[in-house]
Amino acid sequence: MNVIELSAFDLSLAALLVVALAALSWRMRLGVEHQLLVAAARTTLQLLLIGLVLKALFENVHLYWVALMAVAMVAIAGREVMARQKRRLTGWWGFGVGTLAMFVSSFSVTVLALLTMIANHPWYAPQYAIPLLGMVLGNTMSGISLGLDRLTQDAVQKRAVLETRLALGEDSNSAIADSRREAIRVGLIPIINAMAAAGVVSLPGMMTGQILSGTPPVEAVKYQILVMFLIAAGTGFGTTVAVSMAARRLFDERQRLRLDRLRGG
Secondary structure, eight states: OOOOOOOHHHHHHHHHHHHHHHHHHHHTTOSOHHHHHHHHHHHHHHHHHHHHHHHHHHHSOOHHHHHHHHHHHHHHHHHHHHHTOSSOBSTHHHHHHHHHHHIIIIIHHHHHIIIIIIOOSSTTOHHHHHHHHHHHHHHHHHHHHHHHHHHHHHHHHTHHHHHHHHHTTOOHHHHTHHHHHHHHHHHHHHHHHHHHHBTTTBOOHHHHHHHHTTOOHHHHHHHHHHHHHHHHHHHHHHHHHHHHHHHHHTBOTTOOBOGGGBTTO
């Protein structure tokens, strides 16, 4: 099956729909028309740039270039995690917690899948490594961001409860346990919803893209199942690591609650 190539005219027609939506936002005074147009422009620019980068990577397959691309993706994702939180940890921790959690979860899960499940040669072939890492990383980023945001908000709102529990003799790990557990649960909700709805409510993007490009549906489904499981593992482990590190950072060595370590806390 040949791939149907899209022309600039086809993409322009799709862009007109976004412009029409922005006009509707302006007419109804929703106030999101500017954000909508900027986001659409960023999508176009970023995807065109990554298309050129991937083209260069495919033509010059080397572990160093693939690793450099992966490190850049993890670092940018770490910044996005920090930027999406209302109350973030101050200093290096604001960026470091999310980035480190994604490195030990998304990066490890992706490398494991490339080495043992896909087993391509070479294992770091960019046409497999970069899209797989991107899908796992994007979803893990959302889970970690939601989890950290819930944890810090909970700590601020329940300050009196936490300090009372500390005053009654509980240690910090026990005092923050309920908030930590709730934060991890919130971080897992998106991927649980995605897995529960896959195939009956929504057709995931990777599977749809493969089918459009001519891959047999059953093979596309196999890859999608693999990706969903990797995303679930990356999100779960990443959110657990990030929330646990942040929860520990909210207390000092004398078991005192330190909300001054939160920006805006």
